[in-house]
Amino acid sequence: MAIRLVSFDALHTILAPRLPIYVQYSQTFAPFVGVLEPESLKSSFKIALKQLQTEKPAYHGHNGAQGWWEEVIKRTAIGAGADSQVVISSLHEIVPRLMARFSSREGYKLFDDSLPVRELKTMSIRTALVSNTDSRMHLVLRDLDVVSYFDPVILSEETGVDKPSPVIFLRACRALNGSHILKPEQCVHVGDELDW
Secondary structure, three states: OOOEEEEEEOOOOOEOOOOOOOHHHHHHHHHHHHHOHHHHHHHHHHHHHHHHHHHHHOOOOOOOHHHHHHHHHHHHHHHHOOHHHHHHHHHHHHHHHHHEEEEEEEEOEEEEOOOOOHHHHHHEEEEEEEOOOOOOHHHHHOHHHHHHHHOOOOHHHOOOOOOOOOHHHHHHHHOOOOOOOOOHEEEEEEEOOOOO
């Protein structure tokens, strides 16, 4: 059976952080909580992210994605050694700055080899984005001028389902505008992780 849809993950597949995430966090934290040790910040971010992904998958709870990320940001700063009271009193400044940064090309860049995605369209193969991200990814794709390459864009915040659940992939198969529903065997997903 011929492949009719290729879906792509976003982060570390189509795009990457412009600078390592912990560096961007450090730059944003510094005016409010001081300079934090880079390795501690890197480790703390990974721990905070994994905890929230386990506790509240698909951005459930914490008042949506912004509240979810606020909790990640808070845990990251405190886990890296920042004073908890200073962090809590500064969140109203830090969170909007990081949310805006990671909604645009300020936070992300395309991989050099991302643009051949458009070549699939010349082969009558549809392309989609299926990612465990929040709705800010729409802004990132627009700012990087690649939104037209992906239809549909299926995000875990909007569907309430995280990969690797088959449900999120089946939604991509069903969401093709004006097309009949594709069978899973007609679809391929490209990402940066082999094991889930």
